[in-house]
Amino acid sequence: MMLKTPPGAYAPQDGTAADLRVGGEFFEGDAVEAAFAEQVQRGVDSLGLSLIFFLVGGCPARFRSVGRAVVIRRIETPPEITRTDVQAVVITVRHTGDDTKQQATATAATTARSEAFWPGGLLSWSLFSSTDGRALLAYEQWEGDDALDAALALPVPYVPGIPGTESSAPVRYRLHRSHLGSTGEVPVGCVVTPVFDVDGPERQRHFIDEVFAMTQDVAPMAGSIAAHFHTSTDGTRVFNYAEWSDEQAHIDAVTADDPQGVRRRITGEIDGVRPCGYRRWHLHTSLVPTGREDVRPGGSAW
Incomplete structure (x- = not known):
């Protein structure tokens, strides 16, 4: 530690x-x-x-509110998406080009984040590597917008996202609704992130409600653990953080027969909603401050 x-x-x-x-x-x-x-x-x-x-x-x-003596732990499990003390999420995606640069950037970013100032209110920082070797994703959980705003307003501002990559204004999200698939303690081996461009907050809510209505009578797909639908606070995006047992389970699901046309309807038949594709990810690193119930079963710390 x-x-x-x-x-x-x-x-x-x-x-x-x-x-x-x-x-x-x-x-x-x-x-x-x-x-x-x-x-x-x-x-x-x-x-x-x-x-x-x-x-x-x-x-x-x-x-x-500026900072405190804090011990940072690295854990080997993805973040707990439904934790109740999280009121704001920042999601950042950066393209790296190839798997060699991806891993080098991920290693450097992890080192930089673990050695840098850890602002009050930041509950976890997790970094994911895309399975195609071309991108990185950072998922940050915050106590709320006030904590994030305070960190951004410091004399030396906290920079959200992935250290060593181009910085930008943070894209803020709220967890809107979650669907649990598999029962029991199934380890998360792959995260899949379908993203949708939408025409405002009403379309965000309508789309998520439609997805739940379409799938309520559909049998859970093998390997599907949970789907966590996030809405961007600017009303333009829906981000589905979907947890799967492994990459192959998701590949099998998207190539299986779809007799009810659920995939077709979700990806192109809802007004004001446009699919932007998806990526599959493996966890590279998750960092948390000590003193919190952050570690899922099987997690460990430095």
């Missing part, structure tokens, strides 16, 4: 004292606030390293 600290800045690991050490100098009591503010203004985090400190009384609330 990793305690994130910047060069020259240290804090006690038991969290029982409010102090800050920077560049060999020791600050305590009221001096912590002034020292911390000065380091933020100097951009201690500008090299992508965490400014970490313990806050135990005395420090004003405006600093408490």
